[in-house]
Amino acid sequence: MKFNRPTVDVGKAQDLLLQHLTPLEAEIVPLLESFGRTLAEDVHATHPVPHFVKSGMDGYAVRAVDIQGATPETPALLKVNEVIPCGSLPTKPIGPGEAARIMTGAMLPEGADTVVMFEMTEERQEAGGDEGFEKKESLKYAVVFKEVPLGRNVSQIGEEMAAGELLLERGRTIQAGEAALLATFGFSEVPVVRRPRVAIFTTGSELLAVDAPLQPGKIRNSNRYMLTSLVQSASAQVVSLQTVPDDIEQARALVCDWMNRVDVVLTSGGVSVGDFDIMADLLDNWDGQVLFQKIEMRPGSVTSAAARGNAFLCALSGNPGACFVGFELFVRPVLHGLQARRQVLPTAFTAVLRGDYPKANIYARYLRGQTLLHEGKVYVEPVGKDQSSVTVSIKDSDCLIVIPPGGGVRDGEMVTALRLPSQPYA
């Protein structure tokens, strides 16, 4: 079986995973703990926003008709009858020739329909020689030097959002904008989809702990940390993190045990055709569904997946570059799908390739790349060392450039690339 595994293409492998998947149940979490999680229910506006007529500026609440025709030469003079701080209620209606000092966000007094910014006015203690106003020490007047149209700087009830409006659809990831809306409507707790529970097992007798001194023939276990970071970036929860030597019985016992306790068992290493590739042996005798064991792609052709009940086993390559690509193409979609996210697969975009990629491929190649925006065009450029075994270029990639099977791609040709959500544009 090892040497003649049936192959599937990337799309088919993703379909096989997604077809098997049942979204997880909802739970209620405090708003502050909901970031990055998926909203489990639609959210409608429970009241209009704003829910009272409010000022958009610091200025004077006036009747537009009273300042009609005002200019620096012929200003309007209005009697100021109170100061309205934000959060307080006005106490006096605005009658003809009157105004109230009003702060940004404060409720407009009855009778007022317009706000003139302070910058267009001057404050005066007395009415001056104007016959129409009383002369009293305590009185304040606003001199308005500019006419502004009716309704200027005033927000009407429901202007931003009407009551009952659909604001957030289920399946949305809660980020800054969503959090602000949820808070606006008083959601101190939010219905979100449960985080997928993930067990990460890195396999390999050569693996050293991160704090161990180097030994000849051995390496430190970097996939353990890379995968943990990736799983967390998909809002999933790592509930078990263990390293297993290349011992099939030990690996089988661990995997079988945890398949009953988590949504995804994620392994790295041991999926190729080597004598100690224990995950490949384990999958050859899998008591459940084997979804695929070989994909028409590079790196990560040996990426494998299986299922038992609702749980997935995603067995990634041990080579760090292949492990990373395998995660982004297959594991993140599973974690997103389990969370019922609206978008499950990586976003594809077209871009101009920078630099030649002349190498011929029998399989599609997913090159680690960087996106560049230049003079209105989107470019993608391979980040350099791109072998499966290479770790150093992972940090520089914000996309995977898809090189189709065949004779390579030239500088300036259009290619498809996939955005990597774990690594935003540099």
Ligand SMILES: Nc1nc2c(c(=O)[nH]1)N[C@H]1C(S)=C(S)[C@@H](COP(=O)(O)OP(=O)(O)OC[C@H]3O[C@@H](n4cnc5c(N)ncnc54)[C@H](O)[C@@H]3O)O[C@H]1N2
């Ligand atoms: N005869 C063939 N040999 C290989 C083939 C092939 O088609 N025929 N494919 C090669 C390709 S491509 C890949 S990719 C690897 C896949 O290897 P495995 O998934 O079986 O992984 P291992 O054998 O366990 O390790 C490979 C490599 O990765 C290093 N590694 C493993 N785990 C970690 C870790 N946690 N952190 C850092 N590095 C890790 C390991 O030391 C090896 O160097 O097979 C090729 N061979």
Ligand code: MOO
């Ligand atoms: O499986 Mo390897 O990762 O094809 O490059």
Ligand SMILES: [Mg+2]
């Ligand atoms: Mg191997």
